[in-house]
Amino acid sequence: MAGKASETLSDIERAAVKQRAKELREQAKAGKNREAGLKQIQEAIDKLDGLDKQISTGLRDLVLDVAPELMPRTFYGFVAFANADGKVVVFHQPASKFKTRYGTISFDDPAHLDDGDVWPVSFAVLAWNADIEAKFRELVKAAVS
Template structure:
């Protein structure tokens, strides 16, 4: 059954995400490019997740911290994200619980260097962090920042 939409055509979840993003942008503007403020915001966002999503977010945080330490943690529509020196999100985790989907998604935005010819993936469904998925995520994050 389709979720009810507001008069502007957004669902209640989408409307909440837009409000959360506006709040984030105000907080990020106050904090500037503070790595500490961004890290705290991301860790707070991770702590608020359900157990399955939390394990995935903690794993992504560890991977990004290890292989792309120049990326700055910052929330992105309330989700854990990591930005380049220009403040643009490179990679983020969309938790399954946030939009009540059956899998979480690791997404890559425009600054990510994943180009592969005329077509390439920018989002990957993630159910569990296993040695295989962890290796693939590590390779993707490395490629994204190279």
């Protein structure tokens, strides 16, 4: 059965799974070391170019300002921030990672964005400017409240 699963994954997806396994090993060694997390996300940002780099850098700076209680870490090679339980709250998936038309900023289950019976948790991001930063500033504040 495992052979069949590996046959259905693309090379990019297999690389992402390997990246995640490596991250988990590194995070287990680092524990809740904030500096180790900042180093990991900086290394992830350094691998990016153009808009992907701008968005990841903007998200990093925004979260460190708005929600300093979140722990910086990587998540499948993405810039991400987790809560005290180690669960990812918000992350940036660069367009270049899976060769998509746009990158996304997404919020996982621990984010408190609940709004009735349906609410958005993933946003296509085609620019990083003051208006977009303000929107995500409010979303991150809500996510950790």
